[in-house]
Amino acid sequence: DPAASRARRNGPNEYIAQVLEMMADQNASVSKTEVFRKNSYRKVAQIVRGQGAIPEDFTYKDMVETDGIGQKMADKILEIARTGTHRRVACETTKDKLLRELSSVYGIGAGNAATAYILGARSVDDLRRNPAKYKLSSATVVGLKYYDDLQERIPRAEVTELYERIKQLCAVFPPEGLVRVALTLARSYAAKKLDPDVQIECMGSYRRGAASSGDIDLLLTREPTGRKGFEKTHAGHVARLWKAMEKAGIAIATLSQPNDWHDLSAKVNGLCRLPDRENARVRRIDVLGVPWEEMPAALIYFTGDDHFNRSIRLKARKHGYRLNQRGLYQNVARDRTGTKLTEGTLVPGIRTERDLFRFLCVPWCEPTERCL
Numbered sequence: 001d002p003a004a005s006r007a008r009r010n011g012p013n014e015y016i017a018q019v020l021e022m023m024a025d026q027n028a029s030v031s032k033t034e035v036f037r038k039n040s041y042r043k044v045a046q047i048v049r050g051q052g053a054i055p056e057d058f059t060y061k062d063m064v065e066t067d068g069i070g071q072k073m074a075d076k077i078l079e080i081a082r083t084g085t086h087r088r089v090a091c092e093t094t095k096d097k098l099l100r101e102l103s104s105v106y107g108i109g110a111g112n113a114a115t116a117y118i119l120g121a122r123s124v125d126d127l128r129r130n131p132a133k134y135k136l137s138s139a140t141v142v143g144l145k146y147y148d149d150l151q152e153r154i155p156r157a158e159v160t161e162l163y164e165r166i167k168q169l170c171a172v173f174p175p176e177g178l179v180r181v182a183l184t185l186a187r188s189y190a191a192k193k194l195d196p197d198v199q200i201e202c203m204g205s206y207r208r209g210a211a212s213s214g215d216i217d218l219l220l221t222r223e224p225t226g227r228k229g230f231e232k233t234h235a236g237h238v239a240r241l242w243k244a245m246e247k248a249g250i251a252i253a254t255l256s257q258p259n260d261w262h263d264l265s266a267k268v269n270g271l272c273r274l275p276d277r278e279n280a281r282v283r284r285i286d287v288l289g290v291p292w293e294e295m296p297a298a299l300i301y302f303t304g305d306d307h308f309n310r311s312i313r314l315k316a317r318k319h320g321y322r323l324n325q326r327g328l329y330q331n332v333a334r335d336r337t338g339t340k341l342t343e344g345t346l347v348p349g350i351r352t353e354r355d356l357f358r359f360l361c362v363p364w365c366e367p368t369e370r371c372l
């Protein structure tokens with residue numbers, strides 16, 4: 001009976017019931033014992049909700065005589081009633097704290113953290129000492145190696161310096177293939193400007209003008225030029241740039257790489273630092289290729305912040321469009337619940353961020369104003 005169950009909520013034992021439910025949640029549903037324990041806590045929480053105040057109206061004796069509540073459980077309920085909590089729950093907050101600490105390592109999400117915890121990890125140092133035991137990926141092992149550096153934010157001036165140095169590298173990509181072999185033999189390739197038309201933008205909090213950034217987000221694109229069907233694009237440029245960054249001592253580790261380095265949307269996640277600098281900290285950097293026609297939407301998405309993105313997407317949606325990091329789409333069919341039925345087609349004629357704002361009737365606002 002839903003009405004009765006609603007009435008029982010917020011009854012005299014509601015707090016006790018909630019603590020019991022927290023204790024239920026402490027049992028992962030992995031083993032049969034855990035599932036059993038979880039369910040028995042839940043059942044007892046429901047029983048307790050339906051009774052008079054503990055321990056005056058629903059006494060210890062009453063509890064033990066109730067189906068589903070044994071002596072051990074009755075002891076726990078009394079402890080909660082007396083102290084407002086239970087030792088297990090008090091330790092739950094430390095467990096939560098620990099899971100959060102474990103997830104602060106690059107590459108460890110909530111799932112990996114829980115796994116490592118079950119396998120016995122109780123600190124980041126534990127992970128460091130025995131990465132194999134906790135089934136950590138190779139990227140996570142790298143994340144652990146530079147854990148202390150990666151905890152720190154990057155001062156704006158340092159992002160600027162890295163960004164400038166990386167842009168300079170773009171101007172001197174060595175060419176590929178036979179041309180490269182020939183030029184290498186001639187020992188003259190180093191100063192060759194490969195592609196002066198490549199465009200690199202530094203996104204995220206940096207573009208919003210922040211005084212410090214958590215990581216560096218670079219977009220790489222190029223307007224296709226040349227005869228239709230034989231256009232020159234930025235295909236392969238992310239790979240060339242990353243290689244040049246490695247050679248220059250800027251990129252020091254690759255955390256994840258694209259399946260196809262030649263894809264126009266190729267993306268690499270890695271670590272970098274200012275070379276030839278004593279005590280230069282190791283920083284997180286992402287380099288992403290963006291097809292030219294996706295640039296307006298990509299600029300908006302990667303500038304953020306995430307609240308701004310959510311609100312401009314919502315606005316697009318209210319007008320019957322769909323905005324994501326690849327573009328603004330029209331003729332998106334949705335059913336009555338709002339679930340998307342078709343992908344729609346790109347709205348034509350949008351070449352800049354401003355075009356996109358104008359199309360959605362959003363007054364222009366500078367990247368530095370996009371913090372909601």
Ligand code: DCP
Pocket residue numbers: 203204205206210212213214215216217301302303304305306309
């Ligand atoms: N983004 C988003 N929603 C997410 C994650 C990211 O809209 N869940 C967008 C907005 C962000 C941009 O991508 O501004 C870059 O993501 P970051 O996580 O690098 O965030 P910031 O660069 O804004 O902040 P930080 O300085 O912490 O890197």
Ligand code: MG
Pocket residue numbers: 203204205213214215216217
């Ligand atoms: Mg960022």
Ligand code: MN
Pocket residue numbers: 204215216217286
């Ligand atoms: Mn990022």
